[in-house]
């Protein structure tokens with residue numbers, strides 16, 4: 461089977477892990493954690509970063525750190541991995557699910573402005589959702605496929621209403637928005653994931669990056685049991701969300717190769733695009749003019765009436781031919797845990813999602829393997 465997206469472990473991972481063992485620094489204190497945080501901050505374009513056990517735990521603690529409270533609503537696109545919505549729930553809040561901007565598959569600033577203008581009201585310096593009476597405290601844009609949302613208007617709209625902004629940039633390292641790096645777009649905190657299917661992995665792990673040193677310190681405090689001093693003294697109900705030195709050792713070896721991996725991802729995406737350009741009824745993955753995509757995933761989307769059927773049939777055929785191809789994140793408004801979450805109408809998401817096909821895009825995918833994928837897709841589409 462040609463896998464969909466698997467880690468490329470062919471650098472210094474083994475060497476650094478052996479250093480952890482030899483030094484006995486295998487747990488949550490160690491030089492690799494510090495080095496990893498520096499590398500993430502540099503790649504995000506921020507003053508600092510704090511590493512965590514996972515992207516999900518980073519998002520949870522980030523929402524708490526910026527002040528999201530029980531019973532709040534947090535604005536979030538419906539098309540995301542369920543971790544974004546779950547992190548909102550873990551913070552005691554509820555996602556307010558939004559439809560997408562069609563050109564980027566990310567949060568639509570016009571829809572955001574419209575919903576805030578028509579569905580919320582200000583009371584005592586805070587913003588409330590009229591239909592549910594809940595406070596709206598934050599926006600959680602998701603950088604779908606690693607592609608930045610149109611952050612300039614989103615930040616402007618959010619700040620004008622006093623909303624905090626926490627970005628789910630799980631796969632966005634290496635992305636550029638209007639010449640700026642993915643962590644430097646005006647959010648309070650930006651989360652990155654180092655799960656095994658991301659462009660760089662730590663085995664598992666996450667981080668937040670940002671420029672507000674006090675906020676990063678609060679986040680670190682919250683993710684490390686809220687300890688003050690050395691004598692089991694804690695000042696807040698906090699979390700144990702630290703990254704271990706073992707994870708960070710793998711993460712450092714991977715981050716050394718981030719640029720190389722992104723070149724590989726973009727080359728893979730470009731070869732698929734060239735190959736499928738002329739096909740009828742197929743749309744490319746988004747390429748908004750404001751962004752340079754890190755091309756985390758490759759694939760395309762069938763459109764038209766039978767898009768969902770075609771996507772399923774092609775994926776089934778590819779798997780029979782030894783090629784892993786999958787659907788993409790099932791939207792939150794179609795998931796049981798979020799059946800009752802407040803939402804906008806979802807015309808773009810509902811039209812788009814069923815037709816999406818993701819294709820093999822590991823950074824060490826060979827040209828011969830990709831040629832096989834391309835030939836199999838072309839034969840199916842023409843046949």
Ligand SMILES: *Cc1c(COP(=O)(O)O)cnc(C)c1O
Pocket residue numbers: 514515516517540541543544602628630631653654655664665666
């Ligand atoms: C991978 C991913 C996450 C979750 O990260 P974990 O490290 O697996 O917890 C969250 N959001 C998005 C959009 C992701 O792609």
